[in-house]
Amino acid sequence: MTEQEEKQTYKKRSQVSAVWHRLKKNKLAMLGLIILCVMIGLAVFADFIADYDTVVIGLDTSQRLLTPSLEHLCGTDQFGRDVFARSIHGGRLSLSLSIISMSIAVAIGAFIGVVAGYYGGRVDDVLMRLMDILLAIPPMLMSISIVAALGQSMVNLLIALAIAYIPVFARVIRSTILSIKGQEFVEAARACGTSNARIILRHIIPNAIGPIIVEATLTMGAAILVISSLSFMGLGIEPPAPEWGTMLYEGREVIRSSPYLVIFPGIAIALSVMSLNLLGDGLRDALDPRLKN
């Protein structure tokens, strides 16, 4: 160690690099991360790869049901639309919808969970019984009923997903908060006279971030499935928008003659859900600061 480093300067060393170091060692998690990055990359640059209006939703009857080739990597569907281009744009929809809805659910769920967990008592009872009522209905059924009640649109789908997953997050976060609240360092903070707000923001939430990120990652995978299922049933994204579930639905009629119409969107769903699960599991281990290196 040099003199320079020994100097008493105060500069916070982030823990992100340590987490990254641990995550890098987990091969499965890295595989998940790479797949996810590729999918997000394709989704972000979807417009450069294939033009939405002409290739993705534009009809071209001369190009119907072509088998995969160099020109059409995954073939074309019965309306002459490129399946590869549609899958990429579909990813854009699924990923962005699930990210947005999960962010809403995490934000609201975290708030409810933190308040219920930290303050306890009657506040906790009321909030958690409410969450229990919501939890009694499976997320899928919940989303179906909300979309059916509010009408089919992308915004309503977002709302439906968010509401369906709020109780899930509220539960997880509440139990995390409860276990952190009982630890001595929280008591130590109170012994210094730290206010409740500061204890929550500085001492409890940073320690709860790990489980929240893990849960959000895993739930995102589940949300992608719900979105696709809803679209498959005709309750999600309306055609001609290229959602994976919608594509499966449309491809189902010609599944015998042109199986690639369902194979590629199917693979896309499977890959995205799998990569999120792998990454989530890896993060669970990597985010624990007590594990050395």
Place this chain on the structure above:
Amino acid sequence: MATPMLEIKHLKKYFSTPAGQLHAVDDVNLTIEAGQTLGVVGESGCGKSTLGRTVLRLLEPTSGEVLYNGQDITKFNRKQMLAARQELQMIFQDPYASLNPRLSVAEIIAEPLIVSKKYKNKKEMYERVGQLMETVGLAPRLMNSYPHELDGGRRQRIGIARALATDPRFIVCDEPVSALDVSIQAQILNLLMDLQDQQGLSYMFITHDLSVVKHISSHIAVMYLGQCVEYAETEELFAHPAHPYTQALLAAIPVIDITRRGKRWETLQGEVTSPVNPAPGCRFAPRCKYACEGCHEGNMELRQISAGHWVACPYAK
């Protein structure tokens, strides 16, 4: 006589449990003079940790008073309490759980300084953190480390530096060395005693280890099931233990003595019962070899048997 630095009067802390009222701390009266160390000894479940936390209002007392320089802090409002907390601090038992794993060493030590808004200037504040670290024997280069990168002894030093940050007058030490190895334990005990000499601190030293408490305390209170059963100066208590429980506790310490090897010696029979809805009379009576009819009724009041030596046993001499 001048008012003592800290006076605990009829302090009670009850918890409601499904089985009934748990009398964790039951009518405890103690005083601590400036610059002194009061050792609080007892076995697990005797309420010693609850006592420490109730004194600092980390737990709200059920009833009773805690007078700090003559003022009852249990009646303080939030603002007064914030000011009082700077002078009343605590060191915790578990050097692993008592430090926030997401904060660096410097941030942990700076926490009380930030909360008390003592320093406007960040640079000055971290200079103070550096000083504190040197005081407790931590190399200032460890500022940016995280607690999980350090061993138990160093972590406990961080906890001590945090407690010292606001120049407290009184510190509750809750088993600060019981999680540490003997050689590290001795280092920490020496540090605590040096700090007392330099800064004139008062300690309330909670432990189950009688040899540690003898070493560091000027006065000792022995607790059993929520009550203080004996209180005296350290020398006096070890020389003339009066309460049967204190006698049994002293006899049970495994002192270094190879002549006792393989021989039978007297041990206290039975186990600590639970302080839920305790029966009237002496709580130690079920395990006491001298117990008689009279021990199962009435309240056992502390009475003075010689100057400054108080015992809650009617038969003690």
Place this chain on the structure above:
Amino acid sequence: MSERLLEIKDLVVEYHTDEADVHALNGVSLSLDKGETLGLVGETGAGKTTTALSIMQLLPKRIGEIKSGEILFEGEDLRKKTEAQMRVIRGESISMIFQDPMTSLNPVIRVGDQILEALRLHRPDMSKEEQQKKVDEMLEMVGIPAARKREYPHQFSGGMKQRVVIAIALALEPKLLIADEPTTALDVTIQAQVLQMMNDLKTKLDTSMLLITHDLGVVSQTCDKVAVMYAGEVVEYGRAEDIFLGKRHHPYTDGLFGSLPELNSHAKRLSPINGLMPDPMALPEGCKFHPRCPHCTERCRHEIPVIHRDGEHMIRCHLMDEEVR
């Protein structure tokens, strides 16, 4: 001379982690005669538990590896035994009790049945009635009324649980009992009860015991022989009289005694050992204690000290050389 029960010769154990190899034991030699109690003293990380696990052949698989050395139990090398043979030895000849009585009992099985389990496995020739009788006998022996055998562990206090654990360990009347910090989790008055009981049982059953602890007081009151461990080595070994009454000691042993706040002394300051346990991934050269040793010389930094014997008393320190000269 009494019979040798256990002899460990130059045991070297390493743990392999992703990062590096941890040198847990670096040539440990110990011996224990029949009916004796050997106390293994040292701080966290000294290698006490690793020694015990090596004897039991229970080192974590793949991670822990015995590099070299011999573990002779009744003259036979345990390292050469197959897993099936070890399983028999573990039950019948050597048993082990652990520090935490809360976790070493199965919470959903009645305590009587947990003792019975060992008998069923290793004494199939006993009839059901005989087995039940033995269970009652064992419980009474550790001071628990036999009527309580139908209760579950959570109905017992910590001290009572540790008694049950001891009853299980002794049910098959093993020749060697390894006790890893058996009383550390208990209160002093309960600790005194349990130690007393263990002492009684040892005399009664003529079991040898390897007692692992960090508490020198406990050792002085129960052990015939003492081994002081530091950084994976035995730095001092001898009869209890040598260790507690003898004049010549390893500086580390002196340091341990100096760290203890003694009840009978009035010293205001303790004289602890400076510094910390070395990192077992990067042990210092020469004598492993030299960075913390108050008598460190140039030689200590480079040369590994040899063992100095004085009868049964052994000290691993260069200082002893000079004293002899």
